[in-house]
Amino acid sequence: MSVLTASEQSPAAVDLGPAAALSCRECGERFPLGPVFACASCFGPLEVAYDLPSGDPEGLRRAIEAGPKNIWRYAPLLPVPADVADKPNINPGFTPLVRADRLAAELGITGELYVKDDSGNPTHSFKDRVVAQAVEAARAFGFTTLSCSSTGNLAGAVGAAAARAGLRSCTFIPHDLEQGKVVMAAIYGGDVVAIEGTYDDVNRFCSELIGDPLGEGWGFVNVNLRPYYAEGSKTLAFEICEQLGWRLPDQLVIPVASGSQLTKIDKGLRELIALGLVEDRPYRIFGAQAEGCAPVSRAFKEGHEVVRPVRPDTIAKSLAIGNPADGPYVLDIARRTGGAVEDVTDEEIVAAIHLLARTEGIFTETAGGVTLGVARKLIGAGALDPSLTTVVVNTGDGLKTLDAVAKTAGPTATIRPHLDSFREAGLA
Amino acid sequence: MSVLTASEQSPAAVDLGPAAALSCRECGERFPLGPVFACASCFGPLEVAYDLPSGDPEGLRRAIEAGPKNIWRYAPLLPVPADVADKPNINPGFTPLVRADRLAAELGITGELYVKDDSGNPTHSFKDRVVAQAVEAARAFGFTTLSCSSTGNLAGAVGAAAARAGLRSCTFIPHDLEQGKVVMAAIYGGDVVAIEGTYDDVNRFCSELIGDPLGEGWGFVNVNLRPYYAEGSKTLAFEICEQLGWRLPDQLVIPVASGSQLTKIDKGLRELIALGLVEDRPYRIFGAQAEGCAPVSRAFKEGHEVVRPVRPDTIAKSLAIGNPADGPYVLDIARRTGGAVEDVTDEEIVAAIHLLARTEGIFTETAGGVTLGVARKLIGAGALDPSLTTVVVNTGDGLKTLDAVAKTAGPTATIRPHLDSFREAGLA
Known part of the structure; x- marks a missing residue:
């Protein structure tokens, strides 16, 4: 090779x-x-x-907070030169951590629920x-x-x-x-x-x-x-904790394709603890896959330490990696932190896309539907504690996977341009 | 009525x-x-x-800078309650002001050129x-x-x-x-x-x-x-000046549909001056339209004070308002500030979309192509001074108007999965 x-x-x-x-x-x-x-x-x-x-977590925290409003505020923790912010780069990050009270209510979550919404990045x-x-x-x-x-x-x-x-x-x-x-x-x-x-x-x-x-x-x-x-995914962990007021969430739900993102978010959280930027206390990491490409979820449920490759068949194409390189590390992290790996069907993915849009005004791609769908399933199964602080990571944008919802998102009614016709539609 | x-x-x-x-x-x-x-x-x-x-511009500036990283940092200057940031809202804004050196070089701009990139807003x-x-x-x-x-x-x-x-x-x-x-x-x-x-x-x-x-x-x-x-468009002016270090740009190029946005950006700039948040000095505002819907541009060129409605026919559909309500105010602002209103063809719009993507990695919708295309035309005509600080406003996202570039953005080559086939393509 x-x-x-x-x-x-x-x-x-x-x-x-x-x-x-x-x-x-x-x-x-x-x-x-x-x-x-x-x-x-x-x-x-x-x-x-x-x-x-x-040795100086307070000084580091202040330096980060005074930094640019993108991932380069964390330059001291990334494999980049100190003057990175002065070079031409796409400068992603510092995307919104959305407090999702209406979604929480629908899911029966009584603690704080947040969506880390990465659809605002330069290429969404x-x-x-x-x-x-x-x-x-x-x-x-x-x-x-x-x-x-x-x-x-x-x-x-x-x-x-x-x-x-x-x-x-x-x-x-x-x-x-x-x-x-x-x-x-x-x-x-x-x-x-x-x-x-x-x-x-x-x-x-x-x-x-x-x-x-x-x-x-x-x-x-x-x-x-x-x-x-791969280190770039650590910035999701950094931002989530900073946006929570330098606090670890109790639970995170993260999509799994190659598994690299989940693995690096865990690495980022551990670095923040080691640096004294957040309190050292337990957190639980949950991985999300589509049923049509769920090799890691299957291995988790079957108690395996290795991941058997599968042939993907799901609408969640950006997660459709049948032989995920970091699968074993995902299994390890889910087990070590007391989390889990779960999967949902294509129908559950579409339902979750609609749920997130309807409750929080966030239009996610199919991968986001996987993550939220799994969160919903884990709450139903009692694996995710609804009383704790939970973060669901939305990694993409619905505009890129329009086909997934084209059949279920259309006009409520079609009318002639007259009040009578609107009255007949019964929407007033 | x-x-x-x-x-x-x-x-x-x-x-x-x-x-x-x-x-x-x-x-x-x-x-x-x-x-x-x-x-x-x-x-x-x-x-x-x-x-x-x-009476206290320094205090106001500090309060703004300590505010949320979205439009609500300007809540004291907007028609919203003081606790607006605590209510569930979509929280747009504080989008990147991108220093566009590579674009400037292609356009022959020797001063500072920036793109205010609003494609990062929640619905882009x-x-x-x-x-x-x-x-x-x-x-x-x-x-x-x-x-x-x-x-x-x-x-x-x-x-x-x-x-x-x-x-x-x-x-x-x-x-x-x-x-x-x-x-x-x-x-x-x-x-x-x-x-x-x-x-x-x-x-x-x-x-x-x-x-x-x-x-x-x-x-x-x-x-x-x-x-x-309409007041929401003022936040574009506020952000541009804050991101320039509380400084007015010399020149702004802004798309014109109804004309409301351009009018309110001017209002926002004047408010910042009146509040003492930026120095009071001249700036010039330029309006951009598509040739297929250019009623304001035409009125500007013909020296009229009123705008004669047109029937739109352009690929820039989000700017296709044939009877723009704020047209007369746009004319007034362009003339008062020493700016202009100009228009470009559909071909120039597409060329400008490609130019912005190729030089700065920003994929804009047709409206952004109009704005950049007009900026380019104004430089060629000597109306825009290339030695000054210029801001071009990008109001939307290319993912929403894919059809405009579908014919001109495709694979460079199609090959078989072998090195020989790649070698023949001559791309290495």
Whole structure:
């Protein structure tokens, strides 16, 4: 397999702020920072290890609060240079944490319920958070082309971020995507390559390309830049706690595709505790999947520690990863924190999309329907405590998955432009 | 004509913060606050008059900066109660002011160029700003149903805001809208009534409904709540100046549909000057229209003071108002400030959408293409000074007008999933 492992890398003096090294999540071996993602010893996934600021949590908190109103307020906790906010980047984050009282009432939640709404990011999904980190890593390693394999959303985020940063982009998508996603991928002027095959074929092709001279100078955000990219999800944890007044929520419900987001939110929470920015007390993390692609949920319920791959078949396409790389870590976190992993049907996804829109005015994509649908199911099952403070993470935007609700969201009535006709409709 | 004029209203003790009265923009006569929009004496349009805080600009500035990261930080300058941030509302605003150096370079702008990007609002257009004000006015006047006539975007914003606020909504749209806009209008669970007719028919129907007992208890955001609603656009002026470090830009380019937004941005700038929050110095305001609906631009060029209605025919549908209510005020502001009103073709609109996406990673709707296209044209004509600080206002999101670029934003190449096939494409 043509993956770049850490041993192939020459140590270079890159400035990625507090990022000190890459460390293997399996065996713990450390490697210098570089565009690599697999341990040279055990092929485990690499993640960023930090020299984090210590000893003055109050000073750190004040510095964060005085920072920019985007993810770069947390630059001291991310693999980015200290002057990151002065460089052209897409600057996502600091999206609303919406107090959802009307939704809580419908769900029977008596504690505080919040929706962390990431649809306000530049390309309207949480992907902007992770891609923004990859841009800085690409600059640090001297890459001039930003790339990815994508089912659409990520290609749009990469295209936008590369355009803002003045990098070239070349993204790879399956040839049969919906027009809206193709437009979103191509509008930013980078190259978009449609591949005759499935998303798996696209992925396999990108792995080959990274190992070939053709791919030299290319930073694949979700492959050779993955350790840096993935850290972006920590900012969801940081923002949630800051927006709660530097307080941990009791419970979080998070969608699971590759599992990276959930894993990194947990990492972010643990970092805040270690830094003394929030009180050290228990929290519970719940993972959400669609029944049509629920390998992690199934493993959780069956008590397994490994995840058996599945062939996805669900309307929640942005969560449709049948062989999730971080699945075992998700299982571990759910079990360690006293959470769970659950799944819902496509019908429950659509119902949850409508529920969130009707109660809170938030139009989420199918992935958000999965997350809220699972939250609802977990309350019904008694797994989620309705008296505690709960945060549901909405990672995307309904405008990108219109088809899912096209049949169930239409006019109440069609009338002639006369008061009599309106009267007959019985809506006054 | 069944409009509610001020004389029909009984004075009530409503708390809309610093809003003191309604005053006629034509004859200056003042009326008590109420759900009315036309002067009882001369039928001129009413606008909100304030008792604004005075004497301590530094204190006001500090209070604003310590406020919530949305439009309610400016609550002391808006027709809303002081505790507005504690009520359920859609909370738009404080969207990014993007420093656009790469765009500036392409346009030959040597001064500072910024894009005020309102696509990050909850329903991805500036409409959330105005609807949020209307929600508070509806509460103050005891309305239980929020309504509007709309070509789509406004219906979505009203539906979302009503859902969050716990109000009923019933919006009216033409029967032949694009599916995406219908879904956006209906998803929030309010009633959506499709009317067999044009947008003009929808408008006429709504005017009839307001005067009929059927419409009792209904707040039409863009009719009987219009004076309050329109004030929301001032927050664009407030945010731009605050984000520039409490500084006026030299030049602003703003789209013109009804003309309300441009008029209120000017009002907001003048209020900041009067309050001592920014230095009193000249600024120039430029209006942008599509050639296929350019009644104000035409009147400006021909030196007229009135605007002759046109029949719209342009891809910039959200700006397609052939008989703009605030057209004469736009002409007045452009002339008074030394600005201009200009228009661009549909082809120039599409080119500008691509330009903004390619240089800054911002995907705007057709209205944004109009604004940037006009900015580009004005620079070419020497009307916009390229050495000054310029702000271009982006009011919406490209995801809502995909059709405009569907033909020009597609894959660069389609390949088989093999390196040879990629090599042949010549993209490496």
